Amino acid sequence: MILTGSIILLVVLLLIGVSVPMAFGGVLILIAVLGDHNTAAFMGTGHWKLNTVIILVIPLFIITGDLMLRSRIADPIVRIAELLTGRVRGGLSAAGVIASAMFGAISGSGAATLTCIGSIMMPHLERNRYPRGFSAALLVSASPLGLLIPPSGGQLVYAWLTQQSVLKCFLSALGAGLVLTAFLVAVNFLLLRRNTEILTIRPTGPVLPELGRTTFRAIPALMMPLIVLGGIYGGFMTPTEAAGVAAIYALPVGFLIYRGLTWATFWQTLKESSVTIGVVMVMIFMVLIVSKYLIFEDVPQLTQDFIYSVSDNPVVVMLMVNLVIIIMGMIIDDFSGLVLSASLLTPIATNAGVDPIHFAAILGVNLGMGNITPPTAPLLYLGTRVTGVSVQAMMKPTIAFLLLAWLPTLMLVTFVPQIAMFLPEFFFG
Numbered sequence: 001m002i003l004t005g006s007i008i009l010l011v012v013l014l015l016i017g018v019s020v021p022m023a024f025g026g027v028l029i030l031i032a033v034l035g036d037h038n039t040a041a042f043m044g045t046g047h048w049k050l051n052t053v054i055i056l057v058i059p060l061f062i063i064t065g066d067l068m069l070r071s072r073i074a075d076p077i078v079r080i081a082e083l084l085t086g087r088v089r090g091g092l093s094a095a096g097v098i099a100s101a102m103f104g105a106i107s108g109s110g111a112a113t114l115t116c117i118g119s120i121m122m123p124h125l126e127r128n129r130y131p132r133g134f135s136a137a138l139l140v141s142a143s144p145l146g147l148l149i150p151p152s153g154g155q156l157v158y159a160w161l162t163q164q165s166v167l168k169c170f171l172s173a174l175g176a177g178l179v180l181t182a183f184l185v186a187v188n189f190l191l192l193r194r195n196t197e198i199l200t201i202r203p204t205g206p207v208l209p210e211l212g213r214t215t216f217r218a219i220p221a222l223m224m225p226l227i228v229l230g231g232i233y234g235g236f237m238t239p240t241e242a243a244g245v246a247a248i249y250a251l252p253v254g255f256l257i258y259r260g261l262t263w264a265t266f267w268q269t270l271k272e273s274s275v276t277i278g279v280v281m282v283m284i285f286m287v288l289i290v291s292k293y294l295i296f297e298d299v300p301q302l303t304q305d306f307i308y309s310v311s312d313n314p315v316v317v318m319l320m321v322n323l324v325i326i327i328m329g330m331i332i333d334d335f336s337g338l339v340l341s342a343s344l345l346t347p348i349a350t351n352a353g354v355d356p357i358h359f360a361a362i363l364g365v366n367l368g369m370g371n372i373t374p375p376t377a378p379l380l381y382l383g384t385r386v387t388g389v390s391v392q393a394m395m396k397p398t399i400a401f402l403l404l405a406w407l408p409t410l411m412l413v414t415f416v417p418q419i420a421m422f423l424p425e426f427f428f429g
Contacts, residue, residue, distance in 0.1 A: 002034055006293075014331045015376075021279065024286035024336075031293060049288050050281070053240050054160050058284075059277040060243035061153045065107040066273045067250035068221070072260030074116045076218035077102045082124075083211045087200055090192035092128055093135060096121040097142040097184045101177065104146030105225040108153050110334070110371060110379055114143035118386040128199040133393035134191070140383035140394065141401040142184055144368030147334055148177030151228045151246075154338050154367070156239060157284075158360050161342040166239045167232050169360040171423035176361040176413045183405035191400060220257045224249055233427065280335060287336045291343040304348045317352040318414050321345055322366055329370015333378060337367050354417075361413050361420035369406045372398060 006027045013023035081095030081102070096117060104113045118139045125135040147154050150170035159166040192198060228246050231237035237245060254261030261269075294300075307320050324345065328337045341363055349359045371379045380398060384391055413419050 002031065005034070006030055006290075010290075011331065019279075020332050020336050021283045021286050024283070024290050027290055028286065028293075050285060052160070054156075054238075056240050057156050057160075057243045058153055058280060059273075060240070060247050061108050061151065061156070062277050062280065063270070063273045064224075064243065064246045064250050065109045065112050066269045066276070067247070067254050067261065067266075068106050068224070069112050069116050070260050070265050070269050071221075071250070071254030072258045073106065073218075073221035073253070074099070074103055074120050075258075076214050077221065078117065078120050078124075079214045080211065080218060083207055083214065089195070089198050089200060090189045091200065092121075092125060092198075093130055093138050093188050093192065094185045096125070096135075096139050097145075097181060097188065100139070100142035101145045101149055101181045102222070104143075104149040104177070105151075106221055107146050108151050110144045110146045110368065111382060113146035114140060114379055114382055115386055118143070118383065122387045129197045130192075131195070131397075132387075132389050134397045136383055136387040136389035137394040137397035137401060138184070138188055139387065140372055140380055141398060141405065142181075143379055143383075144371055145177055145181060147368045147371075148173045148180065148361075148364050149225075150174050151225055151242075152364070154334055154364060155360060157335065157338055158342050158363060159239075161339065162346055162356050162360075164356050164360070165424075165428070167229070168357045168424040168428060170229065170232075171427065172357045172361040172420040173364045175419045175421075175423055176365050176409065179412060179419055180365065180405065180409045183409050184401065187401060187404045190404070191397070220253050224253070283333075283336055284339060287339040291340055294340075294344060300344045300347055303344060304351065307348065314352040315415065318349065318354065318362075321349055321352075322362070322410060322414060325363060325366035326370050326373065329367040330373050330376050331370075334367045334371055337370065338363060341367070355421065357424055358417050358420045362410075365406070365410045365413050369402065369410060372406075373402060374398075 009030055010023055010027050013026050014020070018026070078095065078099045081098040082092065085091035085094045085098065099121065100113050100117045103117050104110075107113055107116070118136075121139060122135060126132060146152075150173060152170065152173060155169040155173050156166055158164070159169045224246055227249060228242045231242045231245065232239055251261075255266075303324075307317055310316065310320065325337070325341050328341060331337075332340075345363075346356060346359055349362070350356060354362070371377065374380065374395065380391060380394065383389070383394065
């Protein structure tokens with residue numbers, strides 16, 4: 001009875017707009033008041049889980065992403081994408097997708113990717129007569145690439161919770177991110193093929209020399225993910241050390257190379273990062289405690305029994321698991337959804353024959369998809385503030401991208417394991 005009430009209370013609080021930490025806190029209060037369990041033991045579990053060095057990766061990557069966001073590093077990235085695709089109809093919007101993938105590798109955040117790339121690309125798209133609703137929807141749909149292209153904070157959390165290799169989880173999600181990028185670009189050209197009002201970018205001079213100069217200017221920014229991944233892969237750094245190096249590396253890049261950082265913006269960035277870190281850590285603490293309670297109540301086994309009562313076919317099982325994660329992603333943020341999904345659904349996926357590294361990619365695509373799927377869709381609503389386009393104007397093209405790009409990517413990643421497993425197996429055997 002308490003379990004059912006806890007789940008109902010959580011869903012209701014989230015749907016009426018209560019913040020995620022407070023919603024999970026409300027569930028804990030209900031359990032403490034009406035339940036017959038030792039709530040202090042659950043609190044201890046949350047403290048014990050967070051009392052590890054690897055969890056420092058999360059605040060370090062949050063600081064790194066915010067510093068890079070303020071450093072004006074997106075300008076050369078956007079220009080590279082424009083030079084590669086801007087001369088064809090629909091090429092400028094495709095450049096937005098490519099720029100989102102490149103910036104996602106630096107920021108590791110869907111919200112940061114949308115804020116930075118969206119604010120730069122939207123005026124370009126409007127000047128070249130791209131439909132505003134379509135442009136905003138595409139930028140929103142591409143922003144979760146920041147959750148898939150490594151280094152990703154979400155994949156770090158998943159690796160930490162499931163005791164998997166961080167680098168293998170990175171590489172698994174990278175395969176899914178590349179497939180999604182290709183689908184978004186293809187659907188973009190498909191939907192714009194008959195739009196004759198769109199203007200194309202006409203180069204004012206030779207393209208190759210400018211592409212070379214712009215690429216050279218972007219190298220310091222693009223080196224950051226290479227330093228992180230290369231340091232971890234080469235065995236020179238642990239994930240925590242790599243995150244610390246990335247945070248330190250962001251300082252000269254922002255202050256001296258791109259000069260987007262000043263002392264004023266630096267301190268403002270630290271303040272904003274501190275608030276974000278506090279919210280994320282409290283949220284993870286609350287979710288860990290609630291997930292422990294759900295495990296204590298044998299919810300993973302109950303969920304598995306329910307799924308297998310419908311069908312024991314692995315395909316049907318994974319379809320139902322995907323549906324649960326998508327719904328979860330629609331209601332709560334990606335970090336909370338990842339903690340709950342990793343704790344509750346990884347055993348079910350493993351029993352269905354899915355490798356935990358493969359499931360990392362499935363989880364990443366699902367939660368990214370949930371973040372742009374109505375009715376809640378946190379990134380969709382963030383897109384209205386960044387682009388100035390209403391949700392109503394974005395709704396139709398967003399659904400098109402969900403059905404024609406995101407859903408095919410999810411099905412391929414789920415049922416073609418080689419997409420997620422090729423890179424981990426190539427590098428690790």
